[in-house]
Amino acid sequence: MDEADLRLIQALAADGRASGRDLAQASGISEANVSRRLARLIEERSIRIIGFVPPEYLGFHAQFAAFLRVKGSPDEVGESLAKNPAFSFVSGGFGQWDIVAYGVGTDFSHVADVLDDAVHSHAGIHSSDTRTVLEYLSPAATTRIGGPLGPPRALDETDRQIIQQVQADGRMSFTEIANRTGISATSAADRYRRLVSDGILRILVIPDPPRVGLSVSGIFHVRVDRPAREVGRALAAFPELTFVSIMSGSHPLGIEFQARDGAHFDELRARILAVPGVDDVRFAIHRRLYRQSFAWGTAGG
Numbered sequence: 069m070d071e072a073d074l075r076l077i078q079a080l081a082a083d084g085r086a087s088g089r090d091l092a093q094a095s096g097i098s099e100a101n102v103s104r105r106l107a108r109l110i111e112e113r114s115i116r117i118i119g120f121v122p123p124e125y126l127g128f129h130a131q132f133a134a135f136l137r138v139k140g141s142p143d144e145v146g147e148s149l150a151k152n153p154a155f156s157f158v159s160g161g162f163g164q165w166d167i168v169a170y171g172v173g174t175d176f177s178h179v180a181d182v183l184d185d186a187v188h189s190h191a192g193i194h195s196s197d198t199r200t201v202l203e204y205l206s207p208a209a210t211t212r213i214g215g216p217l218g219p220p221r222a223l224d225e226t227d228r229q230i231i232q233q234v235q236a237d238g239r240m241s242f243t244e245i246a247n248r249t250g251i252s253a254t255s256a257a258d259r260y261r262r263l264v265s266d267g268i269l270r271i272l273v274i275p276d277p278p279r280v281g282l283s284v285s286g287i288f289h290v291r292v293d294r295p296a297r298e299v300g301r302a303l304a305a306f307p308e309l310t311f312v313s314i315m316s317g318s319h320p321l322g323i324e325f326q327a328r329d330g331a332h333f334d335e336l337r338a339r340i341l342a343v344p345g346v347d348d349v350r351f352a353i354h355r356r357l358y359r360q361s362f363a364w365g366t367a368g369g
Contacts, residue, residue: 069114069279072097076105077115077275083240084117084271095316116274119234122366123156125268126191126231127217128172130179131201133315133322133354134187137194143356145192150359153366154182158359161286161352167193168287168352170201170362200316205300219268226251230259231269235363272362279326282326286353289319296320296344302343308336319350 073097079094081325087289091106092099109115119163123131138145142160149169150158157170169187187196223231233240244254264270277285292299296314300321304312313322322347327333340349 072101073109073114074123074280075103075207076102077109077273078274078282080106080115082116086272098345099148108127114210114276114279116364117238118236118272118274119231119238119362120270120272120362121219121231121235121268121364122185123172126228126364127174128364130173130176132171132173132179132183133199133201134167134169134171134183135197135199137190137196138166138192139194140192142166145190146356148192149186150185152179152182154186155359156361156364158357159354160356160358161354163286163352164289164350165197165352171343177201179311180282195319199315199322200320202242202316203297205297205304205314215346219321221264221268225258227263227268230256230263234260234271266323277287277326281328284327284353286351288323288325288337288340289315289350290323290340290346291319291348292321292345293347299343299345302345303340306336306339308332319347319348 075093075095076097079091082094083090085127086094088099088102089108091102096104097105110117136145144165146158146160149155149167152171154173155169155171157168159168160166161168171179171182173182173286182266183196183198187193187198216330226249230245233245233248242253242257242260245260246253249256260269277283289297290303300312303309303321303323308325308327310324310326312319314321325333327336337349337351340346
């Protein structure tokens with residue numbers, strides 16, 4: 069990946085559905101070259117451009133993370149969990165845990181069923197520590213778990229179909245969306261723009277970390293001796309952190325990080341430990357990503 073690719077990704081991060089002309093102006097690359105580079109970046113999975121809707125807006129009001137130690141092959145356990153649509157993120161790691169699995173449920177009774185079926189009865193899992201996700205402080209600062217929150221307005225079946233299409237491809241044309249949902253392209257565009265303006269839908273550009281020079285990524289769990297929100301908001305300002313969440317358990321802040329290399333990781337960990345209110349840090353380094361999907365409750369992703 070060269071400097072022009074990185075400029076294009078930066079332009080996409082500002083607006084994932086920007087036109088080729090706008091991307092060319094923002095990145096300093098010709099419009100024809102933008103088209104070729106963008107197609108290549110997507111085809112080789114250097115980036116993914118997808119639609120994001122908070123899970124509670126789609127009826128998933130319970131979110132959880134399971135931190136697992138396994139008896140045998142972590143890959144066998146990770147690949148097994150990745151097939152379960154209740155798990156949106158499954159990663160194998162080095163450090164505190166062998167597998168980290170994040171999932172959603174319609175309610176906590178549903179979560180209990182998922183854990184019994186997929187975790188507690190799995191012969192390859194030695195132990196599990198499951199924690200409830202209570203609130204996100206970044207980047208989805210409007211997302212708060214723990215109540216029957218719904219979207220700012222009711223979603224009808226056509227809205228849900230449009231969301232499903234852009235969850236798979238955030239740059240899908242309005243003509244293609246129209247063909248797949250049985251409405252006109254004008255109606256598809258109007259509905260999409262209303263979903264965005266109402267704060268229900270946004271487009272995420274997700275680079276593959278190693279391809280953009282971030283070779284070390286993983287999860288920190290932080291124990292605090294001050295209010296968790298106060299410490300979490302301070303940590304949310306760190307550019308290396310892709311999300312900060314408040315969770316149940318002894319280490320109530322769960323944060324995902326991306327670092328250039330081992331030296332950058334050590335420096336980041338030291339900065340986190342220096343934040344007032346941080347009492348202890350545990351971590352796991354991502355070894356292999358088995359699943360990452362924002363199409364909640366579906367097998368795709």
